[in-house]
Amino acid sequence: MAVELLRWTQPEGGAVPTEFRAHAGTTKGPPWAVNYSLGLPEPDGDGIYTGSINLPGEAWIGLTSANEFGESELSNLRFVPEPGSASLIRCGILLLLLLARFRR
Helix, strand or coil, X not given: CEEEEEEEECCCCCCCCCEEEEEEECCCCCCCCEEEEEECCCCCCCCEEEEEEEEXXXXXXXXXXXXXXXXXXXXXXXXECCCCCCEEEEXXXXXXXEEEEEEC
């Protein structure tokens, strides 16, 4: 199992989220094999949010935000290859940077 470190930003003027979610699976799109709640982490001084998920191996992965009105759309879904690589995901309201992969 590999831990995927996720970093993303929330553009100004967007809907205010109460939770961020990551979705992963071996196929491109629903039904997702795994849905992760990332909660609502505090952004750092540059407005960057950070969270992590456990992936069993290569997967399609995307990020959404949610609030009392629903969940945002997933866009520009990306494939995350085997551990040791990095990718960029832009998910509608969010920019998700996959900065590091490492094994526990």
